[in-house]
Amino acid sequence: MKYDLSICVPGIRVQNWEKLVNTTKEGCRRYSYELIFSGPFGLPDCLKNQSNIKYVQDFGCVSRAFQISTLLAEGELLTWFSDDGWVYPDSIDNAIDTLKHYNEAKDIVGMKY
Numbered sequence: 001m002k003y004d005l006s007i008c009v010p011g012i013r014v015q016n017w018e019k020l021v022n023t024t025k026e027g028c029r030r031y032s033y034e035l036i037f038s039g040p041f042g043l044p045d046c047l048k049n050q051s052n053i054k055y056v057q058d059f060g061c062v063s064r065a066f067q068i069s070t071l072l073a074e075g076e077l078l079t080w081f082s083d084d085g086w087v088y089p090d091s092i093d094n095a096i097d098t099l100k101h102y103n104e105a106k107d108i109v110g111m112k113y
Helices: 014-027 062-070 091-101
Strands: 003-010 033-039 053-057 075-080
Touching: 003 014, 003 062, 003 091, 014 033, 014 091, 033 062, 053 062
Parallel strands: 003 033, 003 075, 033 053
Antiparallel strands: none
């Protein structure tokens, strides 16, 4: 796997995507990750040309956009974010640590939205 974590973000609120990217950097410092955005509107220019950010255009419902984005995922683990949320510092690192402490083949970690 190329990344420790793939984060799929189906959405339409492209004005929030830069903030989500920036807060994710604070929330996941010790693990490698990629963000895969999907939806009808293009990736903002400020997020283009970043090696760990991908975009797939889809005009369907949110659940379909999420499912399509998973096809691009290269991470060992997979999660999704809403495009109107943000990430607290170290929160993703702590969630992955918790998962790895237990049986990661059988367990899941739910994070608050």
